[in-house]
Amino acid sequence: MRIAVIGTGRIGAFHAGVLARHPEVHELVVADVDVARAVEVAALTGATAKATVPEAFAGADAVVIASATSAHAGLIAAAARAGLPVFCEKPVALDVPGTLAALRAVEAAGTELQLGFMRRFDAGYRHARELLRSGRLGRLHTVRAVTSDPAPPPAAYLPLSGGLYRDCLVHDFDIVRWVTGREVVEVYATGSDAGPALFRAAGDIDTAAAVLTLDDDTLVTATATRCNGAGYDVRLELAGDQDQFAVGLDDRTPLTSAEPQGPGRPDKPWTGFLERFAPAYEAELDTFVRLVRGEAPNPCGGRDALAALRVAEACELSRRERRVVRVAEIPAG
Known part of the structure; x- marks a missing residue:
């Protein structure tokens, strides 16, 4: 070939x-x-x-x-x-x-x-999808998605990226759809450009949070930042009325417990997406x-990409207009 x-x-x-x-x-x-x-x-x-x-x-x-x-x-x-x-x-x-x-x-x-x-091909996300479908969580009621980059990208990249929702959180929107098998119907999103000046210069934000409602009323929080000094942190938590599971929680997760008996800072935190997701790529x-x-x-066609983009577009509209946005407001074709 x-x-x-x-x-x-x-x-x-x-x-x-x-x-x-x-x-x-x-x-x-x-x-x-x-x-x-x-x-x-x-x-x-x-x-x-x-x-x-x-x-x-x-x-x-x-x-x-x-x-x-x-x-x-x-x-x-x-x-x-x-x-x-x-x-x-x-x-x-x-x-x-x-x-x-x-x-x-x-x-x-x-x-x-x-x-x-690529997250669709990561072993942890695939296992979480299987666990959810097995019924072990019971009724899924809450999903928490986290994407944190350790440092901002080059300033020249930002104006071409499409912004934090389209460039970064779109991965979370796609994986939430794929793992849960549900569609996002409503969003409320906000963001901050209080970090490095290059984000304000590009009209972008460095930190964002969104609350998504799925079509079965499951609630999702999705957060992202470009300024996570501890390392590269990508996680997904699924909480049901019977159990809960986390993807991306291991001995390299850049997360330090404040509890005296909790885990300390990892010796080798993840440094970036190519390292974290190399097997998935x-x-x-x-x-x-x-x-x-x-x-x-x-495994992931163009219409899947469109669905995730429409959620990102709804989040950007929500941030700008400071209101709840129905994904149906974004054209689907």
Whole structure:
């Protein structure tokens, strides 16, 4: 199988390394607007660097898109027109109209689009989903989702990211839907830009909180920050009337107990998403390869990405207008 990787920044280089080791990938091509960077990644992975996207697409069996977010929708549509299945890092686009246009292109072409919501492939989240469906929690009444980055991203990234809800919390919105099997119907969200000035300069926030109501009246709290000095902290807690479980609670969770007999600060807290979710990233790309080969169904299609984005859009609207927002207010197509 020949796969083209478009975008060779941090996550693109990681994906290229994973695919270079995959036994079913016999040829790897990489391309980037920064040709020198593509050449460097090609040298490290044994891939072939191409100067343009059409050159990378030529002869490919599938495409992995890890470029700047602003380019995702156009690349998805171009790959669809070329008849190529696509794996794309989230999001499809930074807004609903752009997302819908890309999804229509894929649907018109009859090709596959798998989105990179890697938490669906993490062992802890998968086990939590199974436990919930087994009935061990009883009636689920509360979900708590936490995403905390250890330090802000580069200032140049923020204006292109789509903001904290679309760029960061969208992972939580997707995983809540996937683990619970329910849809978010209503949100109330707020945020703070009281941290580093680069967030205010970009019109973004560094910390956010949202209360979500699911379609069975389960309540969800979702919080995120870019300024968690203790380390990278991603958790999900499921509380039912019979039991409760936590995902992401281990000896590397950057959380110190205030209790005298409680656990202290971990010796090696998680430092970032690539370290924390490395096995999940590998698993999702392996699933994509099997999808292309016709051996697996699509585990996370474009409509899943749209559903998570609509929740993020509702949260942003709620924050701006300081009101409860029904997700139905956000266009669905």
